[in-house]
Amino acid sequence: MASLPNWQPELSDSLVKLIPLVASDADRLFAVASDPLIWEQHPAKERYKREVFQDFFDGAIAGGMAFLILDAITNEPIGSTRFYDYKPEESSIAIGFTFVSRAYWGKEHNRSCKKLLLDYAFQYVDTVLFHIGAKNIRSQKAIQKIGAELLREFEREFSGMTPQLHQEWGI
Numbered sequence: 001m002a003s004l005p006n007w008q009p010e011l012s013d014s015l016v017k018l019i020p021l022v023a024s025d026a027d028r029l030f031a032v033a034s035d036p037l038i039w040e041q042h043p044a045k046e047r048y049k050r051e052v053f054q055d056f057f058d059g060a061i062a063g064g065m066a067f068l069i070l071d072a073i074t075n076e077p078i079g080s081t082r083f084y085d086y087k088p089e090e091s092s093i094a095i096g097f098t099f100v101s102r103a104y105w106g107k108e109h110n111r112s113c114k115k116l117l118l119d120y121a122f123q124y125v126d127t128v129l130f131h132i133g134a135k136n137i138r139s140q141k142a143i144q145k146i147g148a149e150l151l152r153e154f155e156r157e158f159s160g161m162t163p164q165l166h167q168e169w170g171i
Contacts, residue, residue: 005124007065007083007093011116014072015109018116021066021080026057028077029068032101039099043133043156043164060097069100069113078104081113083121091126098139105138114146118171127170131156134165143169 011018021029032038033056036048046052060066066082079100086093095117100110121128130148132139148169155163 004088005086007086008067009120011067011120012072013112013116015112016078016116017070017072017075018067018081018113019070021060021068021082023061025068025077026054029057029080032077032079033099035102037102041133041136041138042099043136043166044161056097066097069109071104071109078109081117083117085129086125088125092129093121093125093127094129094131095121096131110142111146114143118146130169130171132167132169134167140167140169147171 008020010020030050030053033053034048034050036045039045039047044052044056047056060080060082063082063084065084065086066080068077069079069081070076071078079098081095081098084094084096095114098110098113100113104110118128129151130143132143134153148171151168151170153165153167156166157163
């Protein structure tokens with residue numbers, strides 16, 4: 001019997017390093033996440049607030065598949081991303097909960113993260129999914145640039161929030 005994939009490996013290229021997110025990363029990741037403009041198109045618009053961020057962070061740690069994104073040159077934290085919803089019976093996994101500092105918007109760092117995660121995931125699954133808020137145009141455009149196709153729309157609830165319309169994209 002094959003062993004289960006390690007969904008929290010260390011991955012890197014010339015732009016980014018993805019390292020396993022650990023509890024001691026909370027403060028330095030919050031320093032990035034505390035910018036309200038990062039969340040303006042996101043369904044969880046108040047994630048820049050410490051208590052809302054803490055729920056997000058605790059979920060990332062509990063899931064055991066999250067990463068701290070570091071700038072490969074400076075080793076400074078620039079955001080976070082994660083694998084989730086691994087379904088071996090469907091040969092699928094999702095990538096998401098991704099955010100990067102505004103200083104890195106429009107650069108290749110987010111695409112670089114996605115390429116590292118996709119290349120790794122496709123060693124173990126046939127399909128990778130992305131779940132994006134229906135109003136999050138910035139993330140939808142970014143995912144289209146890497147070849148994702150819109151599969152469906154659905155209502156999704158986040159801890160204590162009213163369900164909101166999301167899109168599922170796949171590669």
